[in-house]
Amino acid sequence: MTTESAPVITIDGPSGAGKGTVAQRIANSFGFSLLDSGALYRLTALAVIRNGVDSQNPQAVAEAAADMAVWFESVPEQGVRTFLNGTDVSYELRQESTAGLASELASLAPLRQQLLTLQRDFRRPPGLVADGRDMGTVVFPDAELKIYLTASAECRAERRLKQLNEKGVDATLGSLLEEIRQRDERDSGRSVAPLKPAADAIVLDSTAMTIDEVCLHVTQAAEQRDIHSALNPA
Numbered sequence: 001m002t003t004e005s006a007p008v009i010t011i012d013g014p015s016g017a018g019k020g021t022v023a024q025r026i027a028n029s030f031g032f033s034l035l036d037s038g039a040l041y042r043l044t045a046l047a048v049i050r051n052g053v054d055s056q057n058p059q060a061v062a063e064a065a066a067d068m069a070v071w072f073e074s075v076p077e078q079g080v081r082t083f084l085n086g087t088d089v090s091y092e093l094r095q096e097s098t099a100g101l102a103s104e105l106a107s108l109a110p111l112r113q114q115l116l117t118l119q120r121d122f123r124r125p126p127g128l129v130a131d132g133r134d135m136g137t138v139v140f141p142d143a144e145l146k147i148y149l150t151a152s153a154e155c156r157a158e159r160r161l162k163q164l165n166e167k168g169v170d171a172t173l174g175s176l177l178e179e180i181r182q183r184d185e186r187d188s189g190r191s192v193a194p195l196k197p198a199a200d201a202i203v204l205d206s207t208a209m210t211i212d213e214v215c216l217h218v219t220q221a222a223e224q225r226d227i228h229s230a231l232n233p234a
């Protein structure tokens with residue numbers, strides 16, 4: 001299997017739909033690599049803040065992204081730790097303020113172009129699970145399986161509140177719902193690579209589903225497309 005022929009499973013959708021958790025579980029059970037593309041936009045937001053870059057200047061933002069030294073490390077019991085230019089930024093990365101700026105920067109075409117090659121470099125045997133907003137539409141249009149995972153805004157805000165509280169981050173349901181609505185509007189309304197299901201995506205609404213049920217749907221859809229776990233080849 002070559003790098004270009006390694007199977008890709010894309011999981012796109014709005015924030016808080018459960019993409020991250022589902023992508024991580026599917027990557028683990030298939031023995032595939034994982035691309036959390038939102039982390040790259042969040043890291044750019046942190047780099048812009050830390051280096052005092054003008055967030056309204058598209059070229060300067062793209063250059064800040066090109067200069068980032070990014071490192072992901074899997075730490076037992078802590079999950080993935082993320083390093084930017086040698087500093088552990090895992091906590092700042094998950095702040096709603098970081099997500100807000102990431103969503104604003106994500107509408108800049110030069111930045112999206114800059115991150116394209118970096119994202120495609122994650123594709124390697126035995127396969128890749130990629131989560132984001134434009135994985136199936138722009139970054140991996142030839143993906144073997146495309147999932148569009150959504151849920152009601154209220155349900156996503158409640159899930160996000162639980163997640164943040166578990167991490168010791170303060171937030172209120174009302175402010176999270178407002179932020180989610182604003183982010184949905186920005187992510188779906190931008191002219192470059194807007195959030196939308198690919199024409200050949202399977203749309204799953206997880207409002208009334210457990211994570212286990214979503215993962216079962218994705219696993220069955222993968223098997224139907226002849227994508228098998230590298231840990232337990234058929």
Ligand code: DC
Pocket residue numbers: 015037038039041042099102103106131132133134135183187
């Ligand atoms: O998935 P996330 O919440 O970590 O993403 C943060 C922001 O980055 C999101 O609001 C929009 C942007 N993003 C994007 O435009 N394209 C992607 N593939 C992933 C994220």
